[in-house]
Amino acid sequence: MDFSSKLLENAVNEMSQLPGIGKRTALRLVLHMLKQPERQTEELSHALLQLRGAVQFCKKCHNISDTEFCEICTNPKRDSSLVCVVEDIRDVMAIENTGQYRGLYHVLGGKISPIEGMGPQDLTIASLVNKIRQGEVKELILALSSTMEGDTTNFYIFKQIEGMEVRTSTIARGIAVGDELEYADEVTLGRSILNRVPFEGTFNTH
């Protein structure tokens, strides 16, 4: 692209470093900012700088937090004997939005993936194993995505805590509520039949 302004070119180049934002989109966004009051660009820049400079991660569950320990871990109403292991901060938000879970979380920060150079030492697995060794956790819910990397990570964690006094479970896989059976993939449909639940048990989910 042929920019007539170095300042514009620089802003577009920086913006297009973000994932999924190409040069054209970056240009559109930057030109939009030029049409808005200067205050708006200032607020965006300051919000980003402030977050990046002051962000903390909860020392217990590794979720993003403005304080040393996050609101979930410090909430006395939450069941600290139940820990749900997730990949990412966004998974915590997704589960919290359901309003169905009253336990704590443990954010791994990714999955074991040799291709992406992610080994167990890059994740918060050691801290998780430590937590379980201390004996407060009664049940560990493995809620990683059901990909090869997710399965590998699940298995690695399972091996690490073998013999410790903790139950492990994994979230139910099956046909999404409202989905038609005929369009479901075979693996999901197969698992949903194998892992069927007593009919009475489904009442409270409505």
Added chain:
Amino acid sequence: MDFSSKLLENAVNEMSQLPGIGKRTALRLVLHMLKQPERQTEELSHALLQLRGAVQFCKKCHNISDTEFCEICTNPKRDSSLVCVVEDIRDVMAIENTGQYRGLYHVLGGKISPIEGMGPQDLTIASLVNKIRQGEVKELILALSSTMEGDTTNFYIFKQIEGMEVRTSTIARGIAVGDELEYADEVTLGRSILNRVPFEGTFNTH
């Protein structure tokens, strides 16, 4: 969404003010920044602040510029008797990328659109009319998009400069190079037949 960090919430809210960026995308972008070195967020923020604070528009053609008059208007090799009227800075970039145009530009800053509350006084039409009245411009190329708003704006400009000594032209509409005739819309195909050009005239476009 249920954020566990006010700083994160604030950054996501500011980011999602941008057009086409929803809350989910904003969250993805912001979490990406957290995984990158702090320097990257700083560079982005500074580039945006710098652009927004120091941006200028060329006093002659209203294109974005780092100086009082842009590089195109101050280039002695460009033909200042030829002015191409476009809506937007991006149109200048698109035409410059073709490498086919050696005249100057005039950036209107939009189109006349009563629905969006854009009247002639919101555009740089007065400055264009002034430029033509001074007599340096021999040909005005109207290169607005062929929508109702574009046609209205073309017609308004045409009326304003009626009687002045300037030729007006408009960019050719037709079937795109490489496109199949059978998939072209009727209006475009119709115009491309009415406005056919001598066969010899097409050689230099290849």
